[in-house]
Amino acid sequence: MPVVTVNPTAGLERAELRQRIDKALSQLSYEHRTVIVLHEFEEMEYKEIAKTMGCSIGTVMSRLFYARRKMAVLLADLKKSE
């Protein structure tokens, strides 16, 4: 997967940013969405997330990584379709 080099949310109004993130989040799988919510919004550490989701720390790291990369692509796509 190629790296998204441009910040896809730069210069966006706050309300618009929120709308785009909501839309991108809704396109993630349940596991990816949950790990993003727990890490980015609940500010949980990997260990806490693993306990909450009943999986290993390695799984949390992997899910978070792929969720972030998917979010980057989705946000970039939303920017392109403006």
Added chain:
Amino acid sequence: MEMDIESQLKLQAFLDGELPESDTREVANWVARDKEATALLGELRNTRQALAGAEGVMTLPESREFFWSKVRRDIERQEPRPVAEARKPSLLVQWRRLLVSAGAAAGVILVALLAVGPLGAGPSESESSMADPGAFTYRDYKAQATLVWLSYPAEKEIADGDAADILQ
């Protein structure tokens, strides 16, 4: 050459401040000299900042905990539930299952009783010898006893009338 997943996860842990102290300097040096690692770290950082910015935008009418619990409930509601969880067996089906179980248990008990034999009476048998039609043998396995009846007069030195011999 593409970066392996282990290195990518290490880079993410570095960004999140979850890397052990010993690895932090090593990864910082790696990022400084590797353009691919720098680009990936930049993408991960941008995504994190975007999400952090979105959270700041939200003006929550409820408490933070209540708001996120609602989000969780919404997520759970959208997920398909397992079929077994959704369907609960009816009362009739539950009764039928109970009767089948009880019937099976009764059958097993009956077979066990028949295998052991009638209550209170141990297995026994009687026979008469073909070679000596005057002798009659009775065996009681429960009492571990064997009775031999001789219906004709035996030799004078043993007995004058009928004789019984008990072997145990």
